[in-house]
Amino acid sequence: MRRRTIFRNKLLPYLLLTPQLAITIIFFFYPAAQALYQSMLFEDPFGLRTQFVWFENFQTVLSSPLYLEAARVTLVFSVAVTLGAMAPALLLAVMADQVLRGATGYRTLIVWPYAIAPAVAAVLMLFIFHPTIGQIGQGLRALGVPWDYRIHGGQALFLVIFVSAWKQVSYNFLFFLAGLQSIPKTIVEAAAIDGASPTRRFWRVIFPLLSPTTFFLLVVNIIYAFFDTFGVIHAQTQGGPGRATTTLMYRLYRDGWVNLDLGGSSAQSVLLMAAVIGLTVIQFRYIERRVHY
Amino acid sequence: MAIGRNRWLPHVVLLIGVAIFAFPIYLAFVGSSHDASTIARGDMPLTIGPHLIENYQQALVSPVGMRVRATPALTMMRNSLYMALAIVVGKIAISLLSAFAVVFFEFPGRMFFFWMIFITLMLPVEVRMIPTYAVVSNLGMVDTFAGLTIPLIASATATLLFRQHFLTIPDELVDASQIDGAGAMRFFWSVLLPLSRNNVAALFVIMFIYGWNQYLWPLIVTTGRGRETIVIGIVRMIGTGEAQTDWQLIMAVAMLALVPPVAIIILMQRWFVKGLVDAEK
Numbered sequence: 001m002r003r004r005t006i007f008r009n010k011l012l013p014y015l016l017l018t019p020q021l022a023i024t025i026i027f028f029f030y031p032a033a034q035a036l037y038q039s040m041l042f043e044d045p046f047g048l049r050t051q052f053v054w055f056e057n058f059q060t061v062l063s064s065p066l067y068l069e070a071a072r073v074t075l076v077f078s079v080a081v082t083l084g085a086m087a088p089a090l091l092l093a094v095m096a097d098q099v100l101r102g103a104t105g106y107r108t109l110i111v112w113p114y115a116i117a118p119a120v121a122a123v124l125m126l127f128i129f130h131p132t133i134g135q136i137g138q139g140l141r142a143l144g145v146p147w148d149y150r151i152h153g154g155q156a157l158f159l160v161i162f163v164s165a166w167k168q169v170s171y172n173f174l175f176f177l178a179g180l181q182s183i184p185k186t187i188v189e190a191a192a193i194d195g196a197s198p199t200r201r202f203w204r205v206i207f208p209l210l211s212p213t214t215f216f217l218l219v220v221n222i223i224y225a226f227f228d229t230f231g232v233i234h235a236q237t238q239g240g241p242g243r244a245t246t247t248l249m250y251r252l253y254r255d256g257w258v259n260l261d262l263g264g265s266s267a268q269s270v271l272l273m274a275a276v277i278g279l280t281v282i283q284f285r286y287i288e289r290r291v292h293y
Numbered sequence: 294m295a296i297g298r299n300r301w302l303p304h305v306v307l308l309i310g311v312a313i314f315a316f317p318i319y320l321a322f323v324g325s326s327h328d329a330s331t332i333a334r335g336d337m338p339l340t341i342g343p344h345l346i347e348n349y350q351q352a353l354v355s356p357v358g359m360r361v362r363a364t365p366a367l368t369m370m371r372n373s374l375y376m377a378l379a380i381v382v383g384k385i386a387i388s389l390l391s392a393f394a395v396v397f398f399e400f401p402g403r404m405f406f407f408w409m410i411f412i413t414l415m416l417p418v419e420v421r422m423i424p425t426y427a428v429v430s431n432l433g434m435v436d437t438f439a440g441l442t443i444p445l446i447a448s449a450t451a452t453l454l455f456r457q458h459f460l461t462i463p464d465e466l467v468d469a470s471q472i473d474g475a476g477a478m479r480f481f482w483s484v485l486l487p488l489s490r491n492n493v494a495a496l497f498v499i500m501f502i503y504g505w506n507q508y509l510w511p512l513i514v515t516t517g518r519g520r521e522t523i524v525i526g527i528v529r530m531i532g533t534g535e536a537q538t539d540w541q542l543i544m545a546v547a548m549l550a551l552v553p554p555v556a557i558i559i560l561m562q563r564w565f566v567k568g569l570v571d572a573e574k
Contacts, residue, residue, distance in 0.1 A: 006399050006467075007477040016394035017406055020387040023447035028413045031424035038424070092310045095303035108562060109311045115554035117506035117524045123531055123547050124321045127540060133335045135320060170314070171569075178570050227419040231508035235528040249419060256423040257513060265423055272420045280415045 032273065038266035057267035067268070069243055070251040077161060077247055078225035084165030085221055086214075089172030094202070096173075097180040107177065114170040118163075119231030125163045126236055149237070153244025156237045160245050163236065164229040172217050179213035180206070219283040223276060248272060318551070324544035325349070329358060332540045348545045356530070356546060358539030363530045366549045369523035374553070376511070376522055377504030379442040384500050385493055388451035393481055395452075396459040397467070407456075414449040418510055426513055436516045445510060451496050454568075458492050459485070495568025498561045502554045523550040 042053045061067050096106050113121070131137040131148040140147035149155040183206060191205045207214075230249050233239060239246035239254065246254070252272065256265030320339075324332060327342035356363040363369075394400075395407050418425065425444055426435075434440030462485070470480045511522050521529070527550050530543045558565050 007397055007480070009398065009477055010400070012477055013394040013398035013400045013403070016390040020391040020410060020447060020452065021406060023387065023443060024410060024413055026428060027425055027444040027447055028416060028421070031421045031428055032416060034424035034427065035421055088310065092307060095306045098303045099307070106307050106311070108559060110314065111562065112555045112558050113314050115502050115558040116551045117508065117554075119508050119524050119528050120547055120550045123527050123543065124317045126531060127324055127544060128317055128320055133332055133337070133540065135337070138335060166313075174566060174569060223417070227417045230419060231524070231528070234508075235531065253422075253509070269420050269423065273416060276417065276420065277415045
């Protein structure tokens with residue numbers, strides 16, 4: 001897109017760009033390049049000697065059982081968070097779309113959890129799911145469930161998934177509702193006149209028309225599950241018990257920040273960057289293709 | 294669409310959804326109104342207790358209980374507020390300028406610079422945490438306000454949003470102000486900024502929440518307790534999450550941590566929805 005009319009200054013545009021470019025270069029490009037470079041270095045444990053080792057760190061990381069375990073946890077975690085955050089959001093959005101009066105009121109009542117920090121949501125839920133003092137924790141034990149997320153890995157994983165999904169529903173709800181409201185009512189009514197049942201109308205007409213929104217949210221939710229949920233895990237389980245809730249992001253934090261493994265953590269950073277870039281590229285290509293219909 | 298549909302079913306489903314969201318907050322609020330021993334015994338009732346005001350006073354001024362010793366919530370809220378505002382103002386200011394440059398000028402390297410900014414969309418701060426920390430540390434900015442906020446300021450979202458908006462501004466408006474003898478900066482201040490008020494408000498809401506809720510970066514870059522934000526502070530307070538701790542204070546601080554961003558989202562809902570949906574397009 002180009003404008004016909006522009007301002008004719010030689011120096012001014014560069015001056016205007018300088019603040020953002022300076023910050024971008026110093027805090028984005030330089031660190032990213034550093035991560036790439038350091039991912040190919042090996043530093044001895046005393047930090048006295050570094051050696052250029054090409055892709056050895058990647059080999060080490062990718063063949064490490066700890067890393068593969070974290071990858072498996074991340075897979076389960078992000079699939080569960082994505083589904084758990086999107087399915088209820090879609091249900092609520094479909095319902096809100098059918099409400100003739102008060103839809104905005106419901107939007108207000110559903111939208112606000114978006115504003116809660118993941119770590120704060122984690123603390124609230126800890127209070128509720130605590131096995132001895134929490135209302136739900138006590139309730140589960142009263143029902144005979146041996147509930148204690150501090151001991152049982154599966155329960156810990158369930159808890160961090162639940163909190164992460166709980167917090168993300170409102171975001172998905174907003175986008176699904178906007179998507180539903182942009183579907184022309186005439187199409188849905190035409191299907192109804194043709195005798196399609198409400199369920200059939202939803203799956204055959206509404207859901208396919210909603211697919212750009214769904215796909216967009218899929219990518220956003222996966223990225224959310226990868227990175228933004230760090231606060232939930234750090235506050236609730238610290239990756240444990242054992243390593244039951246250690247995701248790739250948490251592994252990176254442990255290795256890079258706590259264990260100070262420079263080369264290994266840089267390799268992990270690079271792998272995660274590649275994952276995000278891959279997801280973003282898929283998203284842009286897909287959306288571009290969908291524009292034409 | 295409402296052809297022979299159940300009229301009350303949507304309301305029931307929506308109300309259940311609302312209850313699932315509101316219930317944890319209600320319990321936290323109840324928790325902040327009892328004393329430590331009631332909670333630790335595990336028989337907290339579902340109604341507001343007698344220690345509400347006392348707990349919040351304590352949390353705000355000196356949250357020191359039997360097991361917990363935290364920074365006063367007032368201090369932490371001030372830290373969070375300053376951090377969020379610095380991030381918001383910084384992001385909006387640099388993005389307005391760079392979007393203005395990319396849209397209203399023709400200069401060598403224009404698209405190159407635009408792509409340079411655009412590509413930063415792809416790198417969340419989490420994946421480049423350690424090298425970014427190294428940069429901040431080399432610049433001597435660890436545990437400073439600048440080190441906390443500046444690395445979070447650069448982002449493409451705001452630039453893209455302003456660019457989209459600027460592209461919709463008719464050429465005639467630019468012509469008219471040029472005929473009136475206005476230079477580029479004059480046009481920026483007197484025409485472009487007033488026309489961008491809605492977008493600035495929308496970004497303000499989203500970025501404020503983003504800033505207030507930051508976790509990993511403040512966690513690694515602030516070391517002293519004086520700079521602790523409330524989101525970091527609350528997690529430090531729970532420690533290992535024992536039953537015998539001052540849950541009443543922790544819940545009071547948690548309520549204080551979530552009220553400002555929630556209030557902003559509710560009060561400025563119109564701009565929030567607009568900003569969120571536009572920014573992600």
